[in-house]
Every structure is written in C-alpha cells, then in structure tokens.
Amino acid sequence: MAAETLEFKAELKQLLHLITHSLYSDREIFLRELISNASDAINKVRFDALANADKLEGNTDWKIKLTPNAEAKTLTISDNGIGMTREEVIANLGTVAQSGTKAFLEAAKQAGKSGEAPGLIGQFGVGFYSAFMVADKVTVVTRGPGSPADGTRWESDGQGAYTLEAAEKPARGTDVILHLKDDAKDFLDQWRLRSLVRKFSDFLEHPVTMDVEKEVGEGEEKKKEVTEETLNSRKAIWLRSKSEVKPEEYDEFYKSLTHDSDGPADIIHYAAEGKTEFKVLCFVPARKPWGFDYEEPVAGLKLYVQRVLIMDRCEQLLPTYLRFVKGVVDSADLPLNVSRELLQQNPLLDVIQKSVVKNVLESLGGMKNIEFDKYLGFYKAFGTVLKEGLTRDWSNREKIADLLLFESANTEAGKFTTLAEYVGKMPEGQKDIAYLIGESAEQLRHSPYLEAFRAKGQDVLLLTDPIDEFAIPQLGEYKGKKLVAADRGEAAGGGDVPDGDKERFKALLGALKEKLPDVADVRLTNRLTESAACLVADANGVSAHMERLMERMGRDSGTAKRVLELNPNHATVEAVRTLHEKDAADVRLDLYARLLYEQAVVAEGSKVSDPVAFAKRVNDLIARDAKAGA
Template sequence: MTEQTEKFEFKAEVNQLLDILIHSLYTNREIFLRELISNASDALDKMRFAISCDPELNDDVEPEILIAYDEEKKTITVTDTGIGMTRDEVVANIGTIAHSGSAEFIKQAAESKESLDSLIGRFGVGFYSIFMVSDHVVVRTKSYKDADHATQWISDGKNSYELSTIEAEMDHGTSIEIHLNEDMVDRFGSDDKLRDIVAKHSNFVSFPIMIGGERVNTVPALWREPKFQIKDEQYVEFYKFMTYDSQPPITTLHFAVDAPVQFNSLLFIPEKDLDIFGMDRDNWGVDLYVRRVLIEKQNKNLLPEYLSFIKGVVDTEDLPLNISRETLQDNLLIGKISSTLTKQVLGQLLKLAEDDAEKYAKFWKAHSKIFKAGHMDFLNRDKYSKLLRFDSSKAEEDTLVAFDDYIERAKEDQKEIYYAVVASREAANLNPHLEIFRRKDIEVLYLYEPIDEFVMESMRQYNDFDLVAAEYADLEKLDKFESSEKEDEPEPLSEDQEKDMEALVAKMKEILGEQVADVKISERLSDSPCRLINPDGAMTSSMEKIMKAMNKDDSIPTKVMEINAGHPLLRSMLEIFKTNADDEFIAMSSRQLLESALLLEGYLSDPHALVGRIQNLLTKAGGWYAELEKKD
C-alpha cells in the first residue's frame, strides 16, 4: 500500500532531454540493463562501506542483485539490497534531472557540431535509458537510514512523475520495475535473453547477479585479485574463457598501475596468431571495464596496433564515461592509460626475453610480423628496438639475434650494424654484396621480409651503432679490418692489360646500351663476376622493388653494373677481346652477366633469352672440352 501521493511536472527542458536520451543517444538498447546493474552494484558498494564505517550497524540482508521477468505482466524487475534512497534523495537523484544541468546540455547539443556522445558525459543520467524499452517505470526504494519509510517513484518518461510513501514492509535497497513496450518483449522478454545480456556486459560485477534462482556471473574478475593468490591454472582457464582458444597462452601479463591513472590489467599473449587466414585483421583490441562493468569490447585505443595480438582486459576506477557508456568522454585519460599500458607491456616482454629465451622465441615466431610494425612508435623506441630479432651470418641454426648480441661480437672500432635483405641463407651465400663481409668476417643481419627494411630505415641507429645496408657499406670503414683468410689473389693486370680492361668495360657498356646506367670495375668483389647497384646509391635494391610494387611498376630498373676484373670469366673475356673486340662471345657474355645479376636481384621476369644463351654456351663449351679430351 502507498499513501501521500504527489504529482510533479517535468520542466520543458527535461522533456527535451528525455526525448534526446530515448530516441537519439543509445544505439544499443540492451544497455539499459547494464546501466541498472551498474547502479545496483554502486548501491551495494556504498552499503558495504557504510557497514565498515559503523560497526554497530546490524545488517543481515544478503548483498545481491535480483533480476526477474514476469511473462504475464511483461515486466523486468531489477532489485538490489544496497544502500537505498530516502524520499529527498529520490527527488534529488532521479526526480529532478534539471539539477544535473539539462538546460545547459540541450543548449550545447543544439549549438555543437560534435556528436551527442561527446557532450553528455557530464550529466550522469544513465538511469533514464530504461525509457528506451518501457511504457512506464516503477521505482521502490528504502534507505538503510530510514527504518520506517520507503518511497515509490512512477513515471512514463514524458511529462510528469509521481511520488508516494510505501506502507508495506521493505528491506533497504531499490527495486526497479520496467513495463516493456510491446515491440521490446521479443527482444528482452525471457530469463535466457536477460542472462545473455548480463554475461556480455556485467559478467564480472563483484556481487551475485541472480536470474531464475541461479547466479549468472560465476567467473571472478581475476584481474582484481592479488597475483600471489592466483594459480597458473586459473589464468589459463580465464584465457580460454575469454578467447575460446584451446591452447594456453605463451605468457600472462598481470599488473596494477596507480599513476598517472589507476587501472588493473590482465593480458595474454596467445601461442599462435588467432587470425589464421588473415581475414579478420580488424578483430583486435583490449576489453575496457570500469569497476568490473564492460564499457567497450575490443577497445582499439588502449594498445597500439602493433600489439594487437594481445588479448585481455583493462579495468579502471578513474575513467569518466558518457551517459551511454558506448563511447568514452575523455580521450586524454584514455591516452594516459594507453601510454602507461604500452610501456608496461614492452617492459614485460623485455623481462620475458631475458628470463625465458625459449618462450620469447615462441612469441617472436607467432607475432613478429605484427610486432615489427612498431618501428613507428618513436616514444617507445628504446624498448622496442631491444625486442627485435633477426637471423644472422653468425647465428646458430634456429637461433635469432638481437642488436645487443651483434654488438657483443662486433670487431674493435666497428660502429656499424650491417644488414642485407635476402630470400634465404642460401641466397645470402650467393649475394655479391656480401662477399667482402665474408672475407672480412664481419657479421651481417639477414632480413627476410619487406617490413624488416622499413624497420631499419626508420630506426637508423641503435645505441652508438649506425644501421647500414651492406649493399652501400663504406669501403674505407671495411678496409681497416684484416681479411679472415688468405685469399687466392688473381695475378695483377699489367699496365697494358689495365688499358685493355678499360676498353672491354667501354665495349660492354656499348653492348648493353640503355639497359645499364654504366659499367665499372668493382673494388669490392672477389668471388662473383659482377653486381648491380643503384646509380645514386639512395635506395637499396630491395627497397626499390618494394616501391616499384607499390606503384605497380613492373619495368626493369636501369642500374650500374660493377664487374670483377679478377674473375676468370672476365679474364677470358679480356683475352678474347684483345684478339677480336667484336667477337660474339663478348656480347653474349655481357648480356649473360647482366641477366644473371638481374635474376639474383629478382628482376628478371622472362628468363627465356638467358636460358637459350646458357644452352648455346654449354654447346660450344662442350665441343671445346671434347676436343681437349681427344688431345689428352
């Protein structure tokens, strides 16, 4: 029973505000239940605090949130045993929305070109989301401070509300009875549908949420628990619950941060890339909670995309939210959380690399392609660069090298870290650009993927060492190092032979014409007959290929061909040239050298001419060899 019913008219601007809230703001109508559960949880927290502050306060009411659907009445009732409200508090909190600044909100909403979501965070009236789904609402509440009186508030969210005093006995707390609109019954009119909403948005609320006599939120908010109390099995169970991954994670990152923003975080690194076919690249982000209530699933602002392989949750007490909680009000705070979270994750990865090389190798194998994109994160470059790994000319089988490993093995007075883009270790052994490094026993990092060179170009330096492409290494810096082995030096050219070699070089340039920018004698080559370099030296061959592919340019670039004057093939060409400068063999060999170099560089798209030329040379060489065998 009720008595002392009073009717109150909403002010005009409040009617406008309710109209905006109901029809314009929320894009997901199920949010109403999340808002009510969040409010109920707050009320229970306040009750718990009141009990802790007053030891004489006797209270045997079980703290819980009850949700029930009445099929006959078509009502959803959300009840909590929290702190409750007095009549005056009802008027102040839900009876007078104008007190929250509705007039100012409406003014700004009319004048601003921004979305409503960016304006309404400061008004705190999420309770009114229930009018998206209801004809009218009945609120019954009793404060723990008032032993005699409970209050009833009724409204259809249009022009007015009614207040009355309840005579019937009632425990402290609040009960909200929502009379569903006809078109909302199919969406929310069953215990199963309500359970699904709770599981999605409020699964980690610390108080029991009961539907149909059963607790719905059975999974604990593990990130809120002290680390020393949690077993590895619990972490694995929680990870599988979150991700549906059948395998345990490589490692778990669990930490709490107090400044500059307070938050708890529980993150996982999966054992493999969960986007197996590369078709779901947008399915990433960390789940954002506020006081255990899900605010945004897969928030993409908390971690940079190069850490998108990480799964987990972030829960904060400090974040102000807009009224719908569907978008975040204060990007500055999100930025602070993101900055701190990124530093924490990189720090934990560094610790993993130092403490457990085997686990770190698993991480690198699974996620390095995504992680390498972090070369643009200039704020965290120091930590990021220490986490990079590469194959190397001195690496043992199945072992990757960090920059620090390279520096430990560097020669005295060496201040460069050399790298080369290669297809494989076998290709590296045939790479003419790397001959001088093998001869000088200088380590070279092998880059197998296009992004690797972007990493090097972006970083340019590690500690006091410059990152240098082996293709354009400074000869003066390499010449100061002794060769590791005695070389079989070719017999030096005589003065006349040097002149003839210069003439041969000019002839080769004439034969090749516009296919090359120039032909020169190399100072670097020892094993290979020739190599190709860009004329201006501004871009490595591999980077040039990337840029041409991006521009859909399949033409063969014009490069400088450097020849090895000491190579047996060039010496044979020289002897033939001295006898007959127009001999067919000179032209055939010049073209063969160019196309072989283009093939090694990955530019020769049509090898037919090269194959035909090889067959022609083999036929002639076979005849010469047969004649020699007869003479012997």
Template sequence: MTAAAHETHEFRTEVQKLLHIITHSLYTNREIFLRELVSNASDALDKLRFFQSRGDAVANPDLPLDITITVDKDARILRIADTGVGMTRQELIDNLGTIARSGSERFMAEHGMGQGLNGGAKAGAAAGDADGEAASSTSAAPTDAASIIGRFGVGFYSVFMVADTVKVTSRSCQPGATAHVWESDGSGSFSVAEVDGASDAAAPARGTIIEAHIKEDASEFLERHRLEAIVRTHSNFLPFPIMVEGERVNTTPALWREPKFTVTAQQYEDFYKYLTFDSGAPLETIHVSVDAPVQFTALMFVPPHGQELFGMGRDRWGLDLYVRRVLIQRENKDLLPEYLSFVKGVVDTEDLPLNISRETLQENVVIRKIGQTVTKQVLGHLEKLAASDADKYAEFWRGHGKVFKLGHTDWANREKFAGLLRCNTSHHDDAKGLSSLDDYIGRAREGQKDIWYISAPNREAARLNPHLEIFRKKGLEVLFLYEPIDEFVMDALGNYKDFALKAVEHADAATLDAFPTVEERKEAEPLAESDAPAFDALLARMKDLLGDKVTEVRVSHRLSDSPACLVSPDGSVTSSMEKLLKVMQRDESIPKKVLEVNRDHPILRNLLRIHKADPADPMVESATLQLFEASLLLEGYLADPHALVGRLYGLLEQAGGWYAEVKKL
C-alpha cells in the same frame, strides 16, 4: 547618473522535454538501461557493505547481498531487485524525483570519499602495495566503497526507453523502516506512497525492487537469453551475484582487482580462455596496478600465437576498457599501439571523463596517459622475458614478430623496441636462429662501428647474394632480413647505441678493407699491367652493348666469387627497398643501375682474351648480355627469362662442343 540595476534569475527547466531528451537522445543503445539499473543496484549493495563495515545496525543483516532479475512475460514486467541500502520516502523523492541528482555522488561526499583521479577511492592498490601489483577491491570496498559507480544521476531514467511505466518499491536499511513505492510514466510527474499492510509482504525486506512495464516494441528485454547477454557484456564483473531467473550470470571474477599473489596460474588461464576463446594457456600474463601518473589496474595476456586466420580479424584488437568493473568500450585502440595489438586484456580505471551516457569517452588526455603507461608495462615485461628465457621469447617472436615490427614508428620507446628486435644472421647455422642487436654487437669485430644487414626472400638467397661475398671474406656478421617491413624498421632506427645500421650494398670498400681477411682462398693471378688498358676497352665495349640499360660498367671491389652484380648508382636506397617502392607505385620499369664485374673471375678473364683477339666476336655480346640478365634475375627484375634461357642453351651447346674437342671424346 546611476547604473542600471542587475537582476539575477535562475535557469528554468521543461521537465517533460528534459526527460524526453534523456530517454530518447542520450543513449544510442537501448540495452544500456539494464546496465544502468544493475549498476545502481550494485551501488546500493556497496553502500550497505560500507555501513556494515563501520558497525552500523542494518535491517535483516543476514540477507545475502545480491541482485536478482526476473520476468513476468504475461504481465510484460521486468523486475530488478537488490538487497542493498534501500531508500526512505524522502530519498525516493530526492533521488528519483530530482533529475541529475546522484545519490551515490552525495553519499561519497557525505562520507568524505573523494572521486578525483589521484585523490579518491582506489580501484586495486591497497595500502602498502609497494610493488604496484593489483590489490583486492573486495578488501578495500567495505571501508571506502571504492566500487560505487553512479555519478550523474540520470542513469535510472534510461529505463523509460523500454518501459511505459516504472514502479520502484524500496525499504531503507534502517532498522524498523517502512517500505514506500515510487511510480511514474516518465512524462514529468511521479507519485510516492507508503506500502500498506496488505502489500507489505510483497515489498523487499531491505533494498529496492524496480518493476518496469515493458513497451510492445521492446519485447526482446523480456527474453532470458537477451538479459543474460546484456549482463555478461556490460556488468559481468560487478562484485555481487547477479541472478537472472534464479541462475547466477556473472560467474567470472574480476581477477585484475585481486592481489597478484592470491591469483593462481589456473585462474589466469581460465580468465584468458574466457576473454579470447582460445583453447590453450597464454604465453605470458601481465598483471599490474598503477597509481601514477594515472590510476588503473590491468590484466593482459600475450597469446602463444597470432590470432589472425587467413588475414581475417586484423581490426579486432585493443584492450577492453572498464570503469569500476562496468564495461565502457570493447577493443579500445587508444590503450595500446598497433604493434602491441597481439596483447589481449582489460584495463579498469577509477575515474574517466565520460559523457553523461557513459557510452563514449569525453576526452582522450587520461586515455593517452593510461596508454603510454600500459605500453611501457608491456615492453618492460617483454624485456624481462627476453633476459630470463631466450627460448620462450623466441617463441613469442615467431608468433608475433611480424606485428611487433610495426613499432619502428614509436619514437617514445625507440630504445626498448630496438632492444627487443630479433633477426636471423649469417652467424647462425640455419634460419631458425635468432639474435638481438645486442647479441650482434657482442660478436662484432674489433673496430667495427656498423651493424650490417641484407634483404632477401630467404636465407639461401641471402647467402648467395654477391654483395655478401666480401663480408664473408672479412668475417663480418650480417643480419638477414626476410620481410618487406624489415628495411623500413632499419631505416627508421638509423642506429643502435654506438652502431650505425647499414645495408651491405652501401658498404664503403675502404672501411671493409681495413678488416683483416679471415677466409683464405686461392687468389687469381693479378691482371698484368699491359692488360689494364685492354680491360678498360672491354668495359667500354660492354657498356656500348648494354646501352642505356645500365648507367655504367665498372670493376667491382666487393665481389670475390661472382662474376658480376648490379648496384644502385647513387646508393640512396637498397635494391630491395627500391623494388618495394616500385611495387607500391605500380611502376613496372626496370631501374638503370651500375653493372659491376669481378676482374679476377675466370669468365671475365676469358672474355678479355676473346675481346683482345676480336672485339667484334659474337661471344663478347652473348656473355655480356648473359651477365647482365643473370644479375637482373638475382635482383628480381627479369620479367621475361626466355632470351636468357635461349642464350644459355646456345652457350652450353658451344661449351659442350669445345669440351668434347679438348677431351678428344
């Protein structure tokens, strides 16, 4: 039995339908057609410059290399002309008559120019650029045509989104070449003819002129201001002058493509102002060129202050993504993590997997690699700044510290992130002082293995917090955390180098007792052994009076100045974290905590005397409730202070009477 014969067939194409798809479904924004035509013109100029660099003879070598855009409103014609390499009759047929045939791609292949991400033309890294700094594309382009943009061979047909008919008149750069005109209405056919003698004067001396007859519903593209805006948005950094109605539009150079040592501080400042609309200079400039693991150049700036105004514009962040100087996406949020969202700038890569319309990214693997590298570059730059100029880094921290703290979730850069954190601490004289975790470790007591922190709304509240008293007594430095996110940061880090990050509320008494006392003070007389049972009875009475408002009343080993404080019974979370979680859960209940009392405080000693004389004395109840509600007030849980204030007035009235009697006033 013989096997059935196999027949091989080629795919067929309905050209008219394919053109309809390209012009009506491929692009989401009609203004993209101008970007495509201008990019094609730039490619033609790059090719000509390549030939000139090899010493090839070209027609009219003195013609300036530029792109001109003009409008004839009466005739509804938009013209885009270039003085580039031009096309012969056959090239017009091949390049414009064959859909998906890229003349630029064929040019690169014929002249041995790879297009791979790591093996092809390089955007900004010139040979010998050992420091990884951005090198000039203008110096590289004449020999390797690195700036050639075209790849897919369909961009030209986007013009039919806005045009009824298109006429392309082109003259090859070959000496003595004749001009030819290609014409089509985009319905599936075209014509090519040699320009006759009478019309030759209107043909380009070298290069190409595209004449698009604009549709009625696309009249906006006959307006000069609209054309200028499109060029500035998508093609502003192409290396050749783009003239709209005789005036150059792309006046801002692509500084990221220039060698770092050739760019002045004023140029960086001007570009920063152009990019951000800020009125001042950037705080820091980061200019890099990277060859591995992916190839790209980047120019980034750290503004001197946050860009938000009353919380507006929080989503307006990200780096602008370019491919060979052509804008692909504004504010790409995959190039930097949110905690570095204050960074402004551009990234330009040689080869990125885009969809055929070049409007969106086809996949994110390359972008992720670029993003990881950019993140490391920014963090490395901040590390150098912190090491070389502490005052300038402090300025950075005051402007962007709140946003930077979001980096506590960046596990890949955990150590770098932690080293860049800054906090006010008990070591400083005021709230303006800042210390790093390394600074804290450098001042740590002998044998200390913990970095202690406390959360408070401000420095004064932190200093007066009862939990801080034993740390002051032992001379242990404490970080002051003023922002709600700070505890999440400390909890996420867990430790730094060989030190554990711990809240003062979770301090172990035995650990702290091991440190010698540095703040000597007059200690209270020790409680007599005979009074120990009486004090236990007082604690029991206080627990009865408070009922289920507290889980326990016990003697504190952390207080020295304050009479009482509240602590979490399980020690799992700090008071401030617990309060924050309750706000997030919209839980307004008051948590049940342990009331710790300072047995050596005069208030407790006097209360012991009163309780020993008469356990039912109303002063015991008033003082107990006052201590509890005062502690609640310090914790931020006292919703209604009226009872506390009324009781306070009563106690002051009694105290004033007793004081007058003692003084015999």
C-alpha cells in the same frame, strides 16, 4: 496521496532520442547501466553507514536481483542500496535539467561537429534513460533510508511527462521495472540475461541474482523448485595479489578471455599505486590465434571501472604493435562518456598505456633471457607484429630492438641471434651492422652481396619479413652502430677499387653503360669475391625487394634503375674486357653485356623482363662453347 503528473523539461525528448539512436552501439548496454547504477546505490549506502549505521536498517544482504516476468512482459532490476526519497526522485529522474541535460546536449552537439564522443555519464547522470531503448514505459519504486514505510513510484513513457505517487515499499532500495517493447522480448529469456550479466558484470563485487526454476528429486518424488541463482562469478582475480592467485586460476581466466585451448606464454599482473591507481592483468599468448593475420589490426584491453565492464576493447590502453596481448585494466579514476563505450580524452589513459607497454616489454625481455625456447615460439608467431613498434613507438624503439631475433649469415639454418649478440661479435674495424632483406634466409645465404662480408669475417643479418623493408630503416641504428643494407651502394664492400683497375676497365664500363639502358651506372666493385656481377641501389634508391613488395600490394611504382657492379678479378669480366679491347665492335659484346646484367637480376631475387630471351641467350652461349670445344 493521488498520483501527480509532472512535465519534463523541453530538452528531454532530445535527450531520449539522442540516447536511443546515437550513443549506444548495442541496446543490450541498458542492462549494464542499470546493474551498475544498482551497484553504485549499494556502495553509497555502505559508505554513508560508516557515519550513520542506522541507515543500514539491518538490511545488509547486498545483492542486485533480476526478475523477468513473461506474462507481464516486464523485467525488474532490484537493489537494496541507498534508495531515494520523493524529493530525490524528482531531482534525479524528474527534473532532468538538474542532472545537466542542457550541458549534456550542448556537449553532444559540439561533439557531433568535432567527431568526438559526447559528454560523461558520471557528469550528466543520464545512464538511467538507456532503459527507454528497450522499454516503452519505465516504472521506478524506491525508498531511501529512514524514509516512511511508503516509498515513491515514478513512471514515464519518456514522451514528455511522468507521474509520481506514494507506493508500498517496506524495505530500503530501488526497483526499476521495464515494460519491454515487442522487439525486446528476448531480454525476458533467462539464458540471455545470464549471458549478459556474465559479459558485462561478471566481476561486480555484489551478487547479481535471479530466481530459477529447477527440477529436483527422482521418480515420483520429482518436483519443481525455485532457487535463487547468482549469475556473476564475483572472482575479479586481477584485484588479488599475484601471490594469492593459483596458476590454474590464471589459465582458466585466460581461456575464458581468449577462448584459447592452451595456457598463456606469460602473465603480467600488477597494481599501480600512487597518484594514479589501477590494476592490470595481461596475458601474452603462446601461439597465434586462428584468423589473427586476417583480422583488422586493432589492439585493446578490456576496461573495467569498479568491476563493471566499460569497454570490451579499449584501444587507448594498448598500441597496435602489442595487439596480441589480451587482458584487463581496472581503474576507478577514469571519467567515462555518456555511453560508457568510449572514453573522454584523458591524460590518465596515457599514463596507463605507458605503464602497460613498459611492463609488457619487460615481460617479453625476461622471457627471452630466461625461457628462450618459449620466447622463440612466441616470436615466430608475433615477431612481425612486434616490429611494427619500430615505426610507431619512438620512445621504446631500442627496447623493441632488443627483443628482435634474426637469422644471419653466420648462424646455422633455423638458429637465431640478437642485435646485442651481433654487436658483441663484430670484428675489430667493423663500424656498421649489415643486413640483407629477401624472400627466404636460404636464398639470402647464397647471395653475392655476402661475399665481401664473409671474406672480412663479418656477419650479415638475414631478414625475410615484409615489414623489414619499412621497420629496419626506421630503427636506423643500434647502440651507436648504423644499420646498413648489404645491397646498397654504401654498404661496406672492402674499400675502394685500385686505380689501376679503374683505368684498365674504363673503356669497357663506358661501353656497357651504353649497351644497358636498364641500369643507372656501371662500375667496378670489390664487394664480390666469387660472382661476376651484382646490382645495387643507391643510398636513397628503392631496393629490388621493395619493388617486389609494392608490386604484390598492387602499388607498382615502376622499376628503379640500379647500378651494375662488376668484379674486376673475375675471369668472365676480364674476358669481356679483353674482347672489348681487341674489337670494340664485336657483336658478342651485346650478348655478354645483357647476360652480365640478367644474371645480376636473378642473383638479387628478381625476375628478368624476358625469360624466354634470357634462356635463348644462355642456350646460344652453350652451343657456341660446346661447338668450339668439339
């Protein structure tokens, strides 16, 4: 039969332009699409053979073969799958509108308006046309099961027409021959093909092969020999049960996945069964990868569908606060968009994510309870990241809170406690969980804000991660106990000040407030037992530590006025009161007022606005005291 030229529908040019220029971030994806199609074709004939064994024709050596031909500038992808009859070729490759082109283009048009991904590759059947990203002509030679010995040849340059003719094809299956463009010759390189197969199709059930020429023998007997090499490992260990996988296999897979030289801290491997079925294999790293803190904070797991890599990092499967987790999810139930790079919004993604998050948090909890030293190493690397979940994952806040570790005023330096342990050790009468945020635990241990808590036998959590200012208030409470900042006005400081002290210091407090425009108020406190003064923020005010963080981030919002609290039982404060009572106009009161404020600024970890003037005031005081005692 002579070759017959047929016209494509008018939409084809739009379709090819869209696929070539819009849908794929990297045109190397074409190989994944064609290998995936070949794998589907093999699975189809295997399924059909369950009802009709004759369709196998004795051809059951299942494989997908790549044949690069540098001389002809072609790359052939062959399979012994279901193949196609002439009518099926026209239906599947020729009459594109029957594959849903109009619907596809409309979906793509609407998606462009909404910013979402276009339609589904499974729905519209246009993955084959990704071949035109790298080829200026595509030839397909195919024969279906039970067809005449002659097959069908389909050929097109994608410009509006295609030709059909009979072709010699003794065996069932399909050959897709790509006549590569000049700028796509790198896809003839065997090393390039091998790396792409390992990247996208390494865990495909069926072997992907290629003829490789190697030298065999030695000396004069050395000769070149062509052997068929399997390019994919076909070792999808996540499809095996956990009991069947050796520890060294997990380590090898983890290292190939992450390029980490060490093994993982923990392995999460399970199969979800029921209405939704998927396989999960995730790893918790033991240490922070190089560059982790400087990368864009994006989470995601590798997404496979029937062992074919669809997305290298599917963000919908993992929240960003678990971005240190690496691994794969394999599901056959997910609808994919036309590029196989983005997924259509689907409730199944939420189901999978919830399952993964639940299992990761349970795994971390088990490690904390059973292998604390290992967990401590993990937490020092990723604890800050984990805390992000307090602000983003409302449903799991308490589970995340149970995983947090803290230094505290009552723990040894370098030792840690948990919220559960803190609550369990709270003395009778303590209602709230107290915490203090600052630059370092060592600095916080000497803070005046701890004095009243120590006096009452109460512990205070010492927080030093920048995120603590945002995350801990989001947590709000734990096990019914409110979390309260020790440097806030409402923090438990030991009860109200006696009325007698209030009356004795009333005049001084008024005078100091006039002399110190930097503060919102001056009042007495019994939160201090050793120090003379401290600064506190009101319940809704900005803390000094938050101000310092914002300044580092280039978001200087100005200095909020805080409250200066004085210890009425401190000798210095009493001496100032006595001086004011004796002579309210004494010039030394200005000096003492400023020094009380500035020492409180230093104690909270901030810098005084004029350190030179501060140093001069201290030196003048030393000189005066030394002279008086001489």
